[in-house]
Amino acid sequence: MADMISQAEMREKYLRKGMLPTIFCNGCGHGSSLDYTFRAIEELGLDLDDIVFASGIGCSSRIPGYINADGLHTTHGRSLAFATGVKAANPDLNVVVFSGDGDATGIGGNHFIHAARRNIDMTVIILNNFIYGMTGGQVAPTSPKGTIATTAPYGNLEGAFDISELAKSLGAAYVARWPVFYPQQPIKSIKDAISTRGFSLVELMSPCPTAYGRRNKLGNIKNLWDWYENNSVLAEEYDKIMNYGTDEEKAATINKIKIGVFQHTEKVGFFEAYEEQIKNLMANDDKKWGGV
Amino acid sequence: MRYELDPVRVRKILGNKKQFIMGDMAIAYGGLLAGVGFFGGYPITPASEVAEGMARMLPRAGGTFIQMEDEIASMAAIIGAAWSGTKTMTATSGPGFSLMMENYGYAIMTETPCVIANVQRTGPSTGQPTQGAQGDMLQTRWGSHGDMMAIALCPSTVQECLDMTIESFNLSEKYRHPVVLLADGEVGHLREKVVIPDVDEMELFERIEATVDKDKFIPYSESQTNPGSKVPDFPTFGSGYRSYVTGLTHNDMGFPATDKQPDHERLINRLVSKITDDREKLTDVEEIELEDAEVVFVTYGASARPAESAVRMARAKGIKAGMLRLKLVWPFPEKAIYDLSKKVNKIIVPEMSLGQMVHPIREFAAKDCEVIVAPKVGGVMHLPVELLEYLEEGA
Numbered sequence: 001m002a003d004m005i006s007q008a009e010m011r012e013k014y015l016r017k018g019m020l021p022t023i024f025c026n027g028c029g030h031g032s033s034l035d036y037t038f039r040a041i042e043e044l045g046l047d048l049d050d051i052v053f054a055s056g057i058g059c060s061s062r063i064p065g066y067i068n069a070d071g072l073h074t075t076h077g078r079s080l081a082f083a084t085g086v087k088a089a090n091p092d093l094n095v096v097v098f099s100g101d102g103d104a105t106g107i108g109g110n111h112f113i114h115a116a117r118r119n120i121d122m123t124v125i126i127l128n129n130f131i132y133g134m135t136g137g138q139v140a141p142t143s144p145k146g147t148i149a150t151t152a153p154y155g156n157l158e159g160a161f162d163i164s165e166l167a168k169s170l171g172a173a174y175v176a177r178w179p180v181f182y183p184q185q186p187i188k189s190i191k192d193a194i195s196t197r198g199f200s201l202v203e204l205m206s207p208c209p210t211a212y213g214r215r216n217k218l219g220n221i222k223n224l225w226d227w228y229e230n231n232s233v234l235a236e237e238y239d240k241i242m243n244y245g246t247d248e249e250k251a252a253t254i255n256k257i258k259i260g261v262f263q264h265t266e267k268v269g270f271f272e273a274y275e276e277q278i279k280n281l282m283a284n285d286d287k288k289w290g291g292v
Numbered sequence: 293m294r295y296e297l298d299p300v301r302v303r304k305i306l307g308n309k310k311q312f313i314m315g316d317m318a319i320a321y322g323g324l325l326a327g328v329g330f331f332g333g334y335p336i337t338p339a340s341e342v343a344e345g346m347a348r349m350l351p352r353a354g355g356t357f358i359q360m361e362d363e364i365a366s367m368a369a370i371i372g373a374a375w376s377g378t379k380t381m382t383a384t385s386g387p388g389f390s391l392m393m394e395n396y397g398y399a400i401m402t403e404t405p406c407v408i409a410n411v412q413r414t415g416p417s418t419g420q421p422t423q424g425a426q427g428d429m430l431q432t433r434w435g436s437h438g439d440m441m442a443i444a445l446c447p448s449t450v451q452e453c454l455d456m457t458i459e460s461f462n463l464s465e466k467y468r469h470p471v472v473l474l475a476d477g478e479v480g481h482l483r484e485k486v487v488i489p490d491v492d493e494m495e496l497f498e499r500i501e502a503t504v505d506k507d508k509f510i511p512y513s514e515s516q517t518n519p520g521s522k523v524p525d526f527p528t529f530g531s532g533y534r535s536y537v538t539g540l541t542h543n544d545m546g547f548p549a550t551d552k553q554p555d556h557e558r559l560i561n562r563l564v565s566k567i568t569d570d571r572e573k574l575t576d577v578e579e580i581e582l583e584d585a586e587v588v589f590v591t592y593g594a595s596a597r598p599a600e601s602a603v604r605m606a607r608a609k610g611i612k613a614g615m616l617r618l619k620l621v622w623p624f625p626e627k628a629i630y631d632l633s634k635k636v637n638k639i640i641v642p643e644m645s646l647g648q649m650v651h652p653i654r655e656f657a658a659k660d661c662e663v664i665v666a667p668k669v670g671g672v673m674h675l676p677v678e679l680l681e682y683l684e685e686g687a
Contacts, residue, residue: 016536018547049532054372065536065548070529072375073538074368075398081365085372085380086529088356089330093376093530111368114361274356281352285304292301 005042014038014048016068023062027213027221029180029206033127034063036183036204037096040190051094054083056108058100059134060127060206077108080115083122091271094194095122101142102132105161109141116170119198121269125190126163126201127180129208137211148215164203168263173198175263179205179228189261198269205232205257235260297327297353299491305349309488315453315480319383319409319473320345321488322457326496328407329355329378332369334362334388337421338477339411342383363388367395370406375537377528379461379499383409385477386427387418390435396470397436398539400563403468403512403524405499407460410472411480412593414645414669423671424477426593429648432472433622439560441567442622443574444472446592450484456619458489462497463574467567468523474621476644478594478673502527511535512559513544522566567623575625578617581607585614587638587686589666590629590653592618594673595642602679611687621649626656633657638686642666642674662686 005013024030041051048069055061057076064071074082079097087095104112104126115122131149132138139149139156142163147156164177174196176189186204193200205228207213213224233241233256241253286292302324313321319342323331331350333343343359350357355378360366363384370380384392389410399406410432414425428435433442443463445456457473464471502509502525504516511533515521527533540548541556549555567574578596581603582588589599596617606613616632618625629652633639639661641650647665654663666682668674 016534018545019536048534050530052376052529065538069534070375071536071538072372072529073536073540074371075394075539078364078368078395081360081368082372084358084360084365085330085332085369085374086376087372088332088358088369089373089376089378089380090530110361111365114365271356274351278351278354282301282354285301285352289304292298292304 010038010042014041014068016066019065022066023059025210027207027209027224028059029129029204030060030063030127032180032183033125033186033204033206034066036186037125037190039187040194043187044191044194046094046194050092051096052086053096053098054079054086055098056103057134058103058132060098060100061103063098077103077106078111079103080108080111080120080124084115084120087120087122087271091121091275096194097122097124099124099126100133101126101128101130101163102140105163105166106141113166113170116167116172116199116201118270119171119173119267121198121271123190123193123200123202126203127206128163128203129206129212131208131212133208133211137215164201164262167201172201172263173265173267173269174200176201176261177203177205177257177259179232179259180207181225181228192264196264196266197272198267232257232259234258235262297324297329297355302353303488305352306488311486311488312483313450313486314341314483315447315450315475316341316411317345318450318453318486319457319475319480320349321486322454323381323407323461324349324353325454325489325494326458326461327379328381328461330370330373330380331355331357331382332360332366332373332380333382334360334366334384336363336385336388338413338424338480339383339385339388339409341480342409342411363391364394367392367399367408371395371399371402371404374404374406375529377530379405379465381407381409383411385411386413386415389428389431393431393436397438397440399470400436400440401539402537403563404470405464405468406470407457407464408470408472409457410474412474412476414671420671424480424594424644425669425671426476426595426644426648429474429621429645430651432474439564441564442472443467443469443567444474444622445620446474446618447479448593448596448617450479450482451486452619453479454486454488458494458496462495465499466497466523468526469567474593476593499526501525502531502533506533509533510544511546512542522562522569571623571625572627574620574623575628576619577625577628578619579614580617581614582616582632584612585636586612587640587683588614588616588632588636589640589642589679590616590618590632591642592621592649595644598674598676599642599679601676602683605676605680606683606687611683613683613687618649624652624656629653629656630658633661633663636661639663640666640682640686642668642679644668644673
């Protein structure tokens, strides 16, 4: 039924108009991510009254402000811990967290790994622009080696986090990564992530022309999008080349960013298990006491 | 909703009406009696027993306990849970409280009701983990950045650990503000008799939820159902108010107004004055032998116990000694201190630190009243005889 709603109706239904205009720059991928989220929710037929959007600090963390739903704009890196509480006190709510790469894996890295490890029933959408955008282009834990940033003026020497690999290794129920310039795959992944029990991650590679592109000679928006296109490869394609490709093909592929769905499992989420434990404990007590 | 705790079930879980338990456990009891639906915590001496008690009892009552990854996350989680509509709590001690400062400020800014039980020790840094002290009296008031007010209570007995935890929840819900129960390691690990109040022996203040039409709701201004109150009605997540909660300076509608001076000024003044307007109503002190006293202790928490003994010993020697015990330390009882200082010659403040509360006491005492600290550091309590010497010198 998704095609039944026009862009104008979509804006009317989903945007919190008092917060507009957005803070996003020209060429930023965050607006597309917001649009994909709306489309996923529309296609799932969810009611915005039943969804809480949480976030930390950074450009991506402003997104809950633009959605006409309950929004919890928290402190830097802590959104997943806040969201854990939101879900704990009312497991009927759908909890969707927007975070950036610095927010989720820099200052918030500890909360990220523990939310994934606990398999907290929530959907996390990380908009990865490989840089601290809001504060003006400082190096991030996701910045590729060699990245020029205001705090890595001579080139970044550190290794980069692979956010999706990290989540997968922690047993997250759903993990997918896509560049924002393919609309259909991110929409489907957000739908699947929300529908999956347990901890779901959708990592969207979202270009930052202002803070990343400009300094890394990718200033022109098209150049930046081309860089994403040329430096990413479907996971299945990557595996095929690594197994059966020529040496030249392997050399050309090994440093590319894998995209696709990396994990999609059904496992009992933390709060489902908790509900079960409570039910059993109460039943035991009732038996012992002959009812309350 | 799972978080509605059944008070009958809670009392069955707690057991006998009269018990001999430690202060930390009494804090957990108080939380359950107040109807806490979510507890997020992280182990730390000497507060861990609060979390252990909650882990055992809270799920049996229908609530949720999670051991979070650190104190930053504990504080974050209880704030998130509060927005989903339940009463929430954490417990910690000095180093953990330092980590909580970030989201303590967030709770103040977003007017989130929650309770932090701080079973104090000292520092700097890791300090003396297993020794009680009173190291966070001022951090509670000044520890997070920016302008703010604090609400904090100080139990001196195990019974007060229980009663004041309930009171902390009531104040927190009433003012939509994080409330700190400033216990100390001595009271936290002390075992005494407690009496568990029946349902009709205690009062609970329940959060005032938003009920106005959704298109007329103003989330960050005076109450729309309780005229004259500076505490806005609470739009619980999932109730359809679609509210936006942010730690940024926000206008009445909750939208960021970070570069708007009038918005910031109005917001901050309301956040502080919603509490300080009631300063005298909130003041809660115990007066001992004050009628004709000339030299007095102003004290709180565990220190009040040897101080009271010292007052009795001094009286037996004919010294006109007395004591004012602060049960609520923040907002600071300015008038009670000023009035006392007009009647006595000297105020001595026994503290398990080099001196913290002595500073606001000195600030609000009349200029001709001498105010000194009786410090005791190293993780041991004052002896009554040591405090008696202060009274003898002051007489």
